[in-house]
Amino acid sequence: xxxxxxxxxxxxxxxxxxxxxxxxxxxxxxxxxxxxxxxxxxxxxxxxxxxxxxxxxxxxxxxxxxxxxxxxxxxxxxxxxxxxxxxxxxxxxxxxxxxxxxxxxxxxxxxxxxxxxxxxxxxxxxxxxxxxxxxxxxxxxxxxxxxxxxxxxxxxxxxxxxxxxxxxxxxxxxxxxxxxxxxxxxxxxxxxxxxxxxxxxxxxxxxxxxxxxxxxxxxxxxxxxxxxxxxxxxxxxxxxxxxxxxxxxxxxxxxxxxxxxxxxxxxxxxxxxxxxxxxxxxxxxxxxxxxxxxxxxxxxxxxxxxxxxxxxxxxxxxxxxxxxxxxxxxxxxxxxxxxxxxxxxxxxxxxxxxxxxxxxxxxxxxxxxxxxxxxxxxxxxxxxxxxxxxxxxxxxxxxxxxxxxxxxxxxxxxxxxxxxxxxxxxxxxxxxxxxxxxxxxxxxxxxxxxxxxxxxxxxxxxxxxxxxxxxxxxxxxxxxxxxxxxxxxxxxxxxxxxxxxxxxxxxxxxxxxxxxxxxxxxxxxxxxxxxxxxxxxxxxxxxxxxxxxxxxxxxxxxxxx
Numbered sequence: 001x002x003x004x005x006x007x008x009x010x011x012x013x014x015x016x017x018x019x020x021x022x023x024x025x026x027x028x029x030x031x032x033x034x035x036x037x038x039x040x041x042x043x044x045x046x047x048x049x050x051x052x053x054x055x056x057x058x059x060x061x062x063x064x065x066x067x068x069x070x071x072x073x074x075x076x077x078x079x080x081x082x083x084x085x086x087x088x089x090x091x092x093x094x095x096x097x098x099x100x101x102x103x104x105x106x107x108x109x110x111x112x113x114x115x116x117x118x119x120x121x122x123x124x125x126x127x128x129x130x131x132x133x134x135x136x137x138x139x140x141x142x143x144x145x146x147x148x149x150x151x152x153x154x155x156x157x158x159x160x161x162x163x164x165x166x167x168x169x170x171x172x173x174x175x176x177x178x179x180x181x182x183x184x185x186x187x188x189x190x191x192x193x194x195x196x197x198x199x200x201x202x203x204x205x206x207x208x209x210x211x212x213x214x215x216x217x218x219x220x221x222x223x224x225x226x227x228x229x230x231x232x233x234x235x236x237x238x239x240x241x242x243x244x245x246x247x248x249x250x251x252x253x254x255x256x257x258x259x260x261x262x263x264x265x266x267x268x269x270x271x272x273x274x275x276x277x278x279x280x281x282x283x284x285x286x287x288x289x290x291x292x293x294x295x296x297x298x299x300x301x302x303x304x305x306x307x308x309x310x311x312x313x314x315x316x317x318x319x320x321x322x323x324x325x326x327x328x329x330x331x332x333x334x335x336x337x338x339x340x341x342x343x344x345x346x347x348x349x350x351x352x353x354x355x356x357x358x359x360x361x362x363x364x365x366x367x368x369x370x371x372x373x374x375x376x377x378x379x380x381x382x383x384x385x386x387x388x389x390x391x392x393x394x395x396x397x398x399x400x401x402x403x404x405x406x407x408x409x410x411x412x413x414x415x416x417x418x419x420x421x422x423x424x425x426x427x428x429x430x431x432x433x434x435x436x437x438x439x440x441x442x443x444x445x446x447x448x449x450x451x452x453x454x455x456x457x458x459x460x461x462x463x464x465x466x467x468x469x470x471x472x473x474x475x476x477x478x479x480x481x482x483x484x485x486x487x488x489x490x491x492x493x494x495x496x497x498x499x500x501x502x503x504x505x506x507x508x509x510x511x512x513x514x515x516x517x518x519x520x521x522x523x524x525x526x527x528x529x530x531x532x533x534x535x536x537x538x539x540x541x542x543x544x545x546x547x548x549x550x551x552x553x554x555x556x557x558x559x560x561x
Contacts, residue, residue, distance in 0.1 A: 032297040059272040063261040077169040108184040140180035143168040151266035153208030187226040190215035203273040423456040446487035475504035501540035509536040
């Protein structure tokens with residue numbers, strides 16, 4: 001491909017740099033796009049399908065567990081219906097058997113009904129208590145009429161009106177259906193059926209034939225949702241044998257995919273809702289693969305770019321030789337194969353006569369650089385001398401000297417970023433304190449003030465020394481310590497900066513002045529109208545510096561001592 005591109009270039013003459021870059025972009029972006037698209041599709045499709053199958057199986061297990069529990073209860077009731085005491089009309093004795101059975105099942109109560117709805121036995125009522133006649137007992141009536149077990153929807157208990165569902169079986173005596181025997185189950189009982197299948201992040205529910213919630217996990221506001229209609233997205237599919245991956249929004253506002261299965265045994269619908277992010281989330285996992293692929297293709301692109309770079313190298317090497325010979329005077333430039341390079345050669349040829357003036361500007365620039373280098377070397381010399389005087393041994397001296405040189409370098413970086421016009425007080429404070437404290441321990445306030453270069457260096461050095469002292473002995477030496485820095489400025493260009501440390505260790509006034517104290521006193525106590533006050537308050541060091549922002553020459557600060 002590359003050789004073909006070069007043959008096209010040789011055939012049609014010079015091309016712009018953009019044409020070469022386009023070839024490089026095509027050579028790298030096409031494989032990146034193709035590979036990324038393939039991997040994204042593959043991993044998303046595979047992961048999403050796996051999760052869907054997993055949740056579908058979970059829903060089936062929920063439905064099967066519900067049906068198995070109902071089947072077990074029906075068997076228990078059918079065994080109880082065969083009790084001899086019931087056939088002989090010994091209802092008091094039968095009541096004792098029913099009490100044991102309801103405890104075994106875990107239901108609310110077991111009741112025995114005549115076909116007209118009159119209760120003959122109710123395990124929740126004491127012996128001798130008049131038993132009520134029930135008007136609404138559809139499940140029990142159907143059990144008597146059909147001779148088959150029946151499961152009700154949500155209804156209210158006759159005794160206390162609490163929400164329950166009932167499971168009823170017919171009672172045959174001498175081959176004839178005489179009664180209906182039922183057990184009442186509370187919604188909380190049904191909710192326990194969901195505990196093993198509805199894990200964190202999922203929503204599971206059991207819904208009766210009328211679309212009312214019988215059980216839900218997790219519960220919201222206790223049991224208040226029991227008896228409430230299910231959400232519209234689910235209600236619209238009630239009666240269907242199954243419905244899969246319906247887009248819905250849960251009661252807590254989470255976008256979900258919800259699926260449901262209907263139980264032919266009970267008529268109930270079992271529902272399981274999964275956050276859409278759990279299904280669509282596999283896309284996120286492909287990001288790592290795409291990043292790795294991007295890195296690989298980037299390396300491939302670099303290799304291809306190197307091949308193309310040989311063409312650029314030849315042209316720019318020729319340009320370099322031409323520029324190097326301009327001062328001595330050269331012949332008109334030779335035309336190459338890159339049009340932009342050819343234009344640069346022509347421009348340089350025309351302006352060759354102006355190089356002499358440009359060399360004078362370079363001399364002026366070198367003079368300015370020499371001046372700043374001398375000042376910097378003088379500052380470094382003073383730092384070295386003062387650090388030696390305050391250091392206890394050579395290791396302490398090296399650490400202190402290195403830290404101060406790095407602080408001076410950071411101040412120079414700040415000035416360089418601002419083209420040596422100066423630096424704002426906040427930028428100086430933020431840049432210097434960044435290694436020592438975050439916003440949770442540091443309070444900075446003050447107006448925007450631009451300091452000239454020399455004053456920038458001085459303030460940076462002072463704050464660096466105060467920060468180092470705070471890290472060793474002051475507020476930054478403990479996790480609870482805090483620092484407040486504030487400054488003000490007035491119309492007379494006087495700046496007042498206050499450094500206050502709090503919640504640190506107990507402060508004691510030093511017995512001798514170290515490097516930091518000497519340096520700060522030397523810088524801010526040597527000019528008229530400038531002052532510095534160090535208050536070794538036991539609650540925390542307080543330092544107040546006052547200086548004037550005026551003429552650059554007046555603000556030249558030197559380290560002495």
